[in-house]
Amino acid sequence: MLQIQGLRVETGGKEILHGVDLFIGAGETHALFGPNGSGKTTLLMAIMGFPRYKITGGRIIFRGQDITRASLDERARLGIGMSFQRPPVLRGVRTKDMVSACLGGREDGEVVARMSERLNMGDLLEREINYGFSGGEIKRSELLQLLAQGPDLSLLDEPESGVDLVNIALIGEMINELLEKDLKRNRKRSGLIITHTGHILDYVNAGKGYVLLNGRITCERDAHECLDSIKKRGYEGCVECLK
Amino acid sequence: MSEVSASRKNRELAQKALEKKPALGEDIDLSAYSSTAEEHRYQSDPARLPSKEKDNMLKVGVSLDDRSQRAGTFVQIDRSVVHTSASQDGVEVMSVTKALETYSWLEDYWWRAVSVDTDKFTARAELDLDNGYFIRSLPGAKVVYPVQACLYIAHKNLAQKVHNIIIAEEDSELHIITGCATRPMHASGLHIGISEFYIKRGAKLTFTMIHNWAPEVAVRPRSGAIIEENGVFLSNYVSMKPVRSLQMYPVARCAGEKAIVRFNSVLVAPPGSNLDTGSRVLLDAKGARAEIVARTITTGGAITARGHIAGSAPDVKGHLECRGLILSDKGVIHAIPELKGNLAGVDLSHEAAVGKIAEEEVEYLMARGLTRNEATAMIVRGFLRVDIEGLPPELAAELEHAIELSEKDLF
Structure with missing residues (x-):
């Protein structure tokens, strides 16, 4: 699904990623760990194609196609989607307008209506997008948009942050739906999840885990083992892992 | 037709103000425009008007083929009133000249909310009036559907001068949609529109005005509203088509306790358009409230977006919001929000933001x-x-x- 080779990325004139390699197969979900400032969000933004994150070296291959030079919206239409940590407020644009934009003309209104009901979206659909939203409301709205968009690869930036313990199960359920986790076979959808606490992994099953440290991947192993190791030995302990 | 309307005093004041330059906006040479136009025949069924004109009117919300959703209709083309009708009890729709003949008391409302000697435009409207509409809801009447009014310029280079009087009597409810348009043309034209609104005790008036002028037309509305106790005045204004020069600054005065005023405007200035508009509210009575919201976009033209709320009575509250979007390097938006309070108990605020997306x-x-x-x-x-x-x-x-x-x- 996604193959990254020697990716170097700079933003604000400073190189943040110094050659990252990554491979996510179809139907797989991987987790990305790392301390603040290690470059996790930069990696997601670069995969998504935000112009502020300039790719200075390496390649991104998505479903066999080199998308290193593809624009943000081209990548979205090819099947990459992202949930935002701090999305902007769009005055006058309602959440439901965003959802229909994500559907891109596909007649999936019923599915979305059913989903939003299950997600306790309530009046959120009628409200101006992200205007006065709580942390939890942002997460739910972001995931609802992604569900409508239906990308083959979902990039999720800390989906559990700011969500209380009751709602985290709900968020987990949405992500499982998004990544077709109910399918045991022929699952196509893949995901890359940034998580600080690892809480989301109690609800969403992830295969591989990576630790990103100072712009380099320093550990690559089973996601749960990776998390246990970080808990025991800290991020620095992971440096030993790849040696 | 002005002889039926003018009291001597108004005439004298107007005479003196004939050369008085406007306080804001570009001065206009009135002699460059024509004061005459061919007569247009009255139609008892406005659906008989040429379909081209009807299409232009429909774009500004005036529906002549299907009037089932309207409580009344007024259409004026150039200087001629071509149709008036009211289809619901409790609402009156007629030309303002006919209303002056019908109701002697109307003189008391004439130039009360707007001063006759404001500038050369008000003066000219007094001395050389074409016509205008009179719309009134009777006491206690709840007029369900909107009354529609259209002021239309078909004659090239005409200076159209109208004076409108709108009265919502006590405890009545009235909705008006006014569409102003021109026959698509490249020649110039001038529209001078005096509008006086009287919202009586407990009455509610919503007034929605859609302008659809042409690139060479100049427009000078002069509007005033007086709102009595517990009255509500909602005014919405939309102008999104090219217009050479538009300047207006309607003033609403909350004269009665707990009167409410809300002005909303949506303005777009394409290249070559110059819009200087704003709304002013005087909160002169206890507990009165005002809200002014303007949304402006330039795609190359110039917009001055003014707003002014003055609080001079206890417990008044006002908020002014102006947001501007610049979608072209050549456009200009100048937001001028003003607040004035001269009492400790007033609560006035504003927010303004101008920029690109x-x-x-x-x-x-x-x-x-x-x-x-x-x-x-x-x-x-x-x-x-x-x-x-x-x-x-x-x-x-x-x-x-x-x-x-x-x-x-x-x-």
Whole structure:
């Protein structure tokens, strides 16, 4: 699904990623760990194609196609989607307008209506997008948009942050739906999840885990083992892992 | 026709003000315009008007083929009133000259909310009036459907001068949609429109005005409103088509306790357009409230967006909001919000923001698969979305429709 080779990325004139390699197969979900400032969000933004994150070296291959030079919206239409940590407020644009934009003309209104009901979206659909939203409301709205968009690869930036313990199960359920986790076979959808606490992994099953440290991947192993190791030995302990 | 309306005093004041330059906006040489136009025949059924004119009127919310959703209709082309009718009890619709003949008391309302010697435009309207409309809801009447009025310029280079009087009597409810348009043409024209609104005790008036002028037309509305105790005045204004020069600054005065005023405007200035508009509210009575919201877009033209709320009575509250979007390097938006309080108990606030569309917002939508153009269009559509509290659904739909029609020209 996604193959990254020697990716170097700079933003604000400073190189943040110094050659990252990554491979996510179809139907797989991987987790990305790392301390603040290690470059996790930069990696997601670069995969998504935000112009502020300039790719200075390496390649991104998505479903066999080199998308290193593809624009943000081209990548979205090819099947990459992202949930935002701090999305902007769009005055006058309602959440439901965003959802229909994500559907891109596909007649999936019923599915979305059913989903939003299950997600306790309530009046959120009628409200101006992200205007006065709580942390939890942002997460739910972001995931609802992604569900409508239906990308083959979902990039999720800390989906559990700011969500209380009751709602985290709900968020987990949405992500499982998004990544077709109910399918045991022929699952196509893949995901890359940034998580600080690892809480989301109690609800969403992830295969591989990576630790990103100072712009380099320093550990690559089973996601749960990776998390246990970080808990025991800290991020620095992971440096030993790849040696 | 002015002889039927003018008291000697008004005439004298007007004579003196004939050369008086306007306080704001470009001065206009009135002698450059024609004061005469061919007569247009009265139609008892306005559906008989030429379909080309009807289409132009429909674009500003005036529906002549199907009037089932309207409580009354007034149509004036150039200087001629070509149709008036009222189809609901409790509402009166007629030409203002006929109303002056019918009601002697109307003299008391003539130039009470707007001064006759404001400037050369008011003076000229007094001395050389073409006509205008009189719309009134009787005491206690709840007029369900909106009354529609159209002021239309068909004659090239005409200076059209109208004086409108709108009265919502005590405890009545009235909705008006006014559409102003020209026959599409390249020649110039001038519209001078005096409008005086009287909202009596406990009455509610919503007034929605859609302008659809032409690139060479100059427009000078002069409007004033007086709102009595517990009265509500909601005024919505939309101008999204090219217009050479538009200057207006309507003033609403809350004269009675707990009177409420809300001004909403949506303005677009394409290249070559110069718009100097604003709304002013005088909170002169205890507990009165005002809200002014302006949304402005330039695609190359110039906009001055003014707003002024003055609080001079206890417990008054006012808020002014002006947001401007610059969609072209050549456009200018100048927001001038003003607040004046001269009492400890007033609560006045404003917020103003002018700028281009934030790149972050465009990228957010592009990450959902929209192209840059689609993303920009969606943000602009949201910006222009008017959610007006208290607006009846028919009017809200007309407003939305008018905005949608013009939106297409923005990109």
